[in-house]
Amino acid sequence: xxxxxxxxxSRRYFYxxxxxxxxxxxxxxxxxxxNLKDVDLRYLSGLIIICIFCFFLLDFSRxxxxxxxxHKKMTEAHILDTQLLLKESDMVMMKEVxxxxxxxxxxxLNVKDQGLEEIEMYLNQWIHEIKIPIAVSTMIADQLSGVxxxxxxxxxxxxxxxxxxALYISKANxxxxxxxxxxxxxxxxxxxxxxxxxxFFIKKDISIEVANHLSHDKLMTDKKWFMYIVGQxxxxxxxxxxxxxxxxxxxxxxxxxxxxxxxDNGIGISPSDIGRVFExxxxxxxxRLHSKxxxxxxxxxxxxxxxxxxxxxxxxxxxxxxxxxxxxxAIDSEIDLLKQHSNLNISQ
Amino acid sequence: MDKILLIEDDRHLSIxxxxxxxxxxxxxIIDIDFNDCLTTFSESYAKLVIMDIGLPTFDGFYWCxxxxxxxxxxILFLSSRDSxxxxxxxMNMGGDDFLTKPFSMDxxxxxxxxxxxxxxxxxxxxxxxxxxxxxxxxxxxxxxxxEEVWIDLTRNELRILTLLLEHKNKIVxxxxxxxxxxxxxxxxxxxxxxxxxNRLRHKLEALLGTDYIQTKKGLGYMLIE
Numbered sequence: 001x002x003x004x005x006x007x008x009x010s011r012r013y014f015y016x017x018x019x020x021x022x023x024x025x026x027x028x029x030x031x032x033x034x035n036l037k038d039v040d041l042r043y044l045s046g047l048i049i050i051c052i053f054c055f056f057l058l059d060f061s062r063x064x065x066x067x068x069x070x071h072k073k074m075t076e077a078h079i080l081d082t083q084l085l086l087k088e089s090d091m092v093m094m095k096e097v098x099x100x101x102x103x104x105x106x107x108x109l110n111v112k113d114q115g116l117e118e119i120e121m122y123l124n125q126w127i128h129e130i131k132i133p134i135a136v137s138t139m140i141a142d143q144l145s146g147v148x149x150x151x152x153x154x155x156x157x158x159x160x161x162x163x164x165x166a167l168y169i170s171k172a173n174x175x176x177x178x179x180x181x182x183x184x185x186x187x188x189x190x191x192x193x194x195x196x197x198x199x200f201f202i203k204k205d206i207s208i209e210v211a212n213h214l215s216h217d218k219l220m221t222d223k224k225w226f227m228y229i230v231g232q233x234x235x236x237x238x239x240x241x242x243x244x245x246x247x248x249x250x251x252x253x254x255x256x257x258x259x260x261x262x263x264d265n266g267i268g269i270s271p272s273d274i275g276r277v278f279e280x281x282x283x284x285x286x287x288r289l290h291s292k293x294x295x296x297x298x299x300x301x302x303x304x305x306x307x308x309x310x311x312x313x314x315x316x317x318x319x320x321x322x323x324x325x326x327x328x329x330a331i332d333s334e335i336d337l338l339k340q341h342s343n344l345n346i347s348q
Numbered sequence: 349m350d351k352i353l354l355i356e357d358d359r360h361l362s363i364x365x366x367x368x369x370x371x372x373x374x375x376x377i378i379d380i381d382f383n384d385c386l387t388t389f390s391e392s393y394a395k396l397v398i399m400d401i402g403l404p405t406f407d408g409f410y411w412c413x414x415x416x417x418x419x420x421x422x423i424l425f426l427s428s429r430d431s432x433x434x435x436x437x438x439m440n441m442g443g444d445d446f447l448t449k450p451f452s453m454d455x456x457x458x459x460x461x462x463x464x465x466x467x468x469x470x471x472x473x474x475x476x477x478x479x480x481x482x483x484x485x486x487x488x489x490x491x492x493x494x495e496e497v498w499i500d501l502t503r504n505e506l507r508i509l510t511l512l513l514e515h516k517n518k519i520v521x522x523x524x525x526x527x528x529x530x531x532x533x534x535x536x537x538x539x540x541x542x543x544x545x546n547r548l549r550h551k552l553e554a555l556l557g558t559d560y561i562q563t564k565k566g567l568g569y570m571l572i573e
Contacts, residue, residue: 128402131428132358135450139364142453146567150523160450180432191533198530202523208535244537 007063010096018052070094120170127167134160157199161235165297168228172300175307179225185217186251186260193230200238206245213252219328225304229312232297233262233324240322241266258328268318277314278302349375350464353394355385355411356426357403365398368453374460385411386418394421396463399443401427401434409441416442422463426451454531478513480571483556485509494555504544505551507532512561512571521568545569 008015022045029041134156141152171178187210194201194208201208219226237247241264250261269277276282281295305312309329316322352374356362366376377392382404389397389411397415401408412423425438428449435446445459478485484493490506492499501509511520511528522541529536536544545561553559562570 128428131449132361136358136360136364138450139368139453142368145519146521150521156450178431194535195531195533198527198535201535202526202530205538207537207540210535246537 003064003067004060006067006097006100007060009100010063011059022048067097070097120173123166123170127163127170130159130163134163154199154203157197161197161200164228165232168225169296169300172304175225175304179222179308181220181222183218183220184223184226186214186219186258187212187217189219189223189227190230190249190251190260193227193234196227197231197234197238200235201247204238204241204243204245206238206241206243206247208247208249210249211251213250214258215253219258221308221310221328225308226310229301229305229310229326230260230262232301236298237262237264237266237322240264240268256330260326260328261323262325263321263323265321268320268322269314269316270318274314274316278312349373350396351375351377351392351394352460353380353389353392353397354378355380355388355397355403355408356400357382358400369457369460372457372460382406386414389415389421390418395468396460397421397423398426399423401425401429401438409437412438412441412443420467422467424459424463426456452531454528478510480513480516480573481556481560483552485513492551492555497555499551499555501548501551502544503532504529504534504536504540505548507534508541508544508548512569516571516573519564519568519570524568 025048026041026045029044138153138156141149141156144152190210194210200206234247241247245265247262247264250259250263252259252261273282278298278301279295280299282299283295302312305326311325311327311329313325313327314322315325350373352369354362354365354376356365356378357380362378366378369376377388377394379388381388385403385406399408399412403411408425408427412425415421415423422444423442425435425443425446426449427434427438427446430448438446444463447456447459476487478487482494485491485506486493487506487510490501490503492501492509507528508525511525522538525541525545526536526538529541549559549561552561560571562572564570
């Protein structure tokens, strides 16, 4: 069907002309005072239509052949190969075909882009709207007491976590306009993330120790995405830890690079799964066994870490521990990062 | 009672915020003419303004700018928007601080108190002290004074005792204590909390002769005056 469409579009003027001639011829003959009978007129028209049809069959089969030849050449061989130098008329047709394909493709893309933009805009607005009832509910929960209060606060915290994740996923598509590289104190930021997620840790009675071995407290990165990555790792840990577990966060410097290790004593990751934890949609045996995972959190963390020149890796021993390590690029490559994103907002 | 003007168009949120702030001895004005916030402000004699960004007719930035033309009242932005652009804009328009929704009430109160202190300079001279049966807790020094005896408290003990004294005759749950400790960057577990409470009990018992911290099984702890 696609070939028919292509063929008729490239030959559209020719066929329009033919039909027009046919109509004009008929009307001229019909209105003129020649003594041709109706039968003769019908016979004449029928003859012309049959001729056109025969021409169409021949032309189309030729066209199809050329099209296939082009397609084969274009996909299999190098277009600049001298052997493939085509006739000028072929070139014109080829250009026509390509233009048409591009035109259709762009039209389709435009429609999809617009749809995506609308969804993104709505999602963004929705997330800001949903924050208000969450805030109100938290205040109502604060007025309660006892077990119900704690349970409600926990559930509200989960809603908050999922909405934040959704917001970041929608932001990730046009991160360029959102990155803001600045200098910060990593311990301060990590503490802030821990406070954000405190209800999850308290619920499972998990304790956290932050050990800072850095001689200075300066880190250049995007604060929001750094917080997002640390938050996802910590939230991930809480899901796969037994109650009364322990997380130790260590900051140290090696080869002029800042390392941040986040180690939990949870159930760990099996050797068969460990290579795939950052894959999109990967849930793993842990995720299936323990709770609903979307497999988006860590995937996005890895993707954004790469963009920010942070090396994010994981090591684990099953039933013993899992360690996520963030390695920040050394200062000179951070300058590269700044140059690379020189159109970004940078504050120092 | 200090007056706070709450410029927020979500009725549910403003009513709840009013209730919560009233507990902290603030008078809150929530009836706003969104077509003319400036008149509402000048008629309110508010000592502090809490401003949302997304409002009917004009946005919070606009009204902040307008208020700045006639007053240097402290303005706290409270919004669900959290991009750097919005925060920078809020500061440029004359805002003093920014808090994103959803927020914790403790943080909001802390910010309001700090802004009030900076703007009007009170409570600066006086060191915050909580009292209980002749016992004085000096918050800044982390010490308790009872009949001329000074005793030092650890950071965690101070936090727990502060919480109990702020909620005298009311039950304070263990989860509430845990949250307060975590907000103070002490990421401890239940065992540590138990140890800290026991130490605090011993210190109070040695000083006062009686252990006033009552355990309400399954609920929490309480100090009865």
